[in-house]
Amino acid sequence: MTGSELTNIRSPRVKAARRLTKRAFRDRDRAFLAEGPQAVREALELPGVVVELFTTGEAEARHPELVAAAAAADVPVFRASGEVMAELAQTVTPQGLLAVCRFVHVELSSAVPYPEPGVEAARLVAVLAHVRDPGNAGTVVRVADAAGADAVLFTDASVDPYNGKCVRASAGSLFHVPVATGVTAARAAEHLKAQGMRVLAADGAGTVTLDDVDLSGPTAWIFGNEAWGLPEDILALADDVVRVPIYGRAESLNLATAAAVCLYASARAQREK
Amino acid sequence: MTGSELTNIRSPRVKAARRLTKRAFRDRDRAFLAEGPQAVREALELPGVVVELFTTGEAEARHPELVAAAAAADVPVFRASGEVMAELAQTVTPQGLLAVCRFVHVELSSAVPYPEPGVEAARLVAVLAHVRDPGNAGTVVRVADAAGADAVLFTDASVDPYNGKCVRASAGSLFHVPVATGVTAARAAEHLKAQGMRVLAADGAGTVTLDDVDLSGPTAWIFGNEAWGLPEDILALADDVVRVPIYGRAESLNLATAAAVCLYASARAQREK
Incomplete structure (x- = not known):
């Protein structure tokens, strides 16, 4: 003491x-x-x-x-x-x-490094774009960690990962998963594609459903703001815009539960391969 | 006016x-x-x-x-x-x-009716046992609705579904899905089994993982308190205690994200069949 x-x-x-x-x-x-x-x-x-x-x-x-x-x-x-x-x-x-x-965050190139001998290529990455609610953001960090994601990227339009609510909601996962912060969505997408990752935007207005998309390869998921979904310029960065199917009468899922369903679908498909 | x-x-x-x-x-x-x-x-x-x-x-x-x-x-x-x-x-x-x-809740026997001519048997039910956080409970109602669940049961040890935070978190789904309230977990499990449903308890200490369990038949999921998991007497009511696999270093998932992963795994397996 x-x-x-x-x-x-x-x-x-x-x-x-x-x-x-x-x-x-x-x-x-x-x-x-x-x-x-x-x-x-x-x-x-x-x-x-x-x-x-x-x-x-x-x-x-x-x-x-x-x-x-x-x-x-x-x-x-x-x-x-x-x-x-x-x-x-x-x-x-x-x-x-x-x-x-x-601060524990790292540069984008450290969070998702270029593959080289001795460095494994990233297989699953979560990108938080325009996520404003810190509790939601922290919960996504936690579920990304649980699903075995290699990194979580906070774009410059998202909440501060060090916000107290975000730190608490991450339940320690902020200290587990490499987190990069302050990157633009465009730079993140470009970097992820350069690593050979398929970039999918999760959005309720998606043209394909989660069940119809091949998730067995390296995948980066972009998650947006719960209330408004993702803006057009970010949807345009994605290889596909994917919606979680709604089987009942709910209008949508909240951000964290949608991210959980998407990230676990990826984790499962990558392990089934 | x-x-x-x-x-x-x-x-x-x-x-x-x-x-x-x-x-x-x-x-x-x-x-x-x-x-x-x-x-x-x-x-x-x-x-x-x-x-x-x-x-x-x-x-x-x-x-x-x-x-x-x-x-x-x-x-x-x-x-x-x-x-x-x-x-x-x-x-x-x-x-x-x-x-x-x-109040919009119904009797257990109306939420999950005995099958008879003209009444379809329930295929997917969520049971909230010992869920105390109203925001979590409402989010589970919303995700159950989205996953196409036939009913949500609140046991007598769970939060009031009409708590303001629960109503808000359900985002309207409280008005979509048949909800029963105030039943004991034992009575709920007995009733669900009598309808031919397999009763699964979701718990981080589960003996089988979500990937190893056959979810193609009629299934009821019991979800518990985030902090403590489910008590022994409730685990004993289940046909299986199932854990969501943790692929990374997170200790656990939060209740709503775990429920999302389980309920969507069921929805998917039932549709793939």
């Missing part, structure tokens, strides 16, 4: 962490907040990612292994009062553990 | 509607609130469901067809001030349309 318990929500250290709830400060410090034992555990597994760890006494008693792992990695650990933790955490019931983490 | 614009949030009519945000009053009045043009449209398509409609002047100008449909069905329509609508609506940006609706 570094120093005495933090009890003052106006102390410089608490204020410096707290301001990372705002994107401008995240971008300036190139750092973000990860809350809860699961996210902290995953973050600590990546060397050099956790800059500092805040914990309540109660959380430390519940997760001594995480505090020990942080200390072993020379990460400063600060005991925080309940009030300070409530100030830092963005959830209604903070779980008493919060890490300040360095 | 019935009477003059409602401008007083303390008027008896506004208070009577407002209290339907609480379950005890919903159960007493056997009525609930449906917000937004999509939900109101779907509700109006079911005769006798909408008891009264509140609309702002702006929403009426945007959706004159809904106000006309309500009036044609002898549903009292009340013009509400922005302040009154904000008081009634549970969303941050209310869309200016809100219907008081009669």
Whole structure:
């Protein structure tokens, strides 16, 4: 434990962490907040990612292994009062553990590298284009990880992957899957096609259904905003615009469930091949 | 339009509607609130469901067809001030349309009827057992509808389907799919098996994976609480406990995305047969 318990929500250290709830400060410090034992555990597994760890006494008693792992990695650990933790955490019931983490995203060319000896070509990639809801975005990162995707790309028109809701919804997967951010959809599509990937846009107005498209090869899925679907200029980038079939009377699926159905259809087709 | 614009949030009519945000009053009045043009449209398509409609002047100008449909069905329509609508609506940006609706759920034996001449046997049913998060529950209703499920059953340990967040997340599907509520998981499983359905529990600790199970026959899926999975007594009711395969490093999927993958796998297998 570094120093005495933090009890003052106006102390410089608490204020410096707290301001990372705002994107401008995240971008300036190139750092973000990860809350809860699961996210902290995953973050600590990546060397050099956790800059500092805040914990309540109660959380430390519940997760001594995480505090020990942080200390072993020379990460400063600060005991925080309940009030300070409530100030830092963005959830209604903070779980008493919060890490300040360095940005983990990589360049597009690292997330989806050009194949070369010793580097396996990407087989499944998710692209988030115009996804504005951070909870949806984080859930797509989680389902992409579960489906075995090689990378997730956030275009410049999408939400910040380091938004607190996105980090929480990803349930640790932001620390598993290579994520690139801030690329234009056009550059992403061009790069993915150059790797030999088929680029499919998921959209309720798609001309082919998921059941009719061959998913056995390397595939990149572009997912858009739930309310409006994908704009024309992005649909034009895709090799095919694919819709999830609606067998009942629902108008559509929400973004995360549509992404789950598409990504798992790909994972399955690639394994059946 | 019935009477003059409602401008007083303390008027008896506004208070009577407002209290339907609480379950005890919903159960007493056997009525609930449906917000937004999509939900109101779907509700109006079911005769006798909408008891009264509140609309702002702006929403009426945007959706004159809904106000006309309500009036044609002898549903009292009340013009509400922005302040009154904000008081009634549970969303941050209310869309200016809100219907008081009669309960739409049916008995278990109507949701999943015994097959008889002229009544098709159910092929796909979703059971929500111990689902506490209303947003997740509503999203599962929506994805069940999209996947062509015949019914959704809420067990007595699950959230109220008429919770405002559940109604919104269902995106109108609560008015499409037959929903039964308040049944015990044991009674639901017994009834489903008596219809010849195979009962599968979706759980990350499942002994078989989704890819290994034959989904071509009539199938009922039991979905549980995201955080804890399904309790032993419910797992014991199932013919099989099935897990969605995790190909990457995610620990699990969230409830709605897992349900999407399972229900669409069933829909696909039943159509391929």
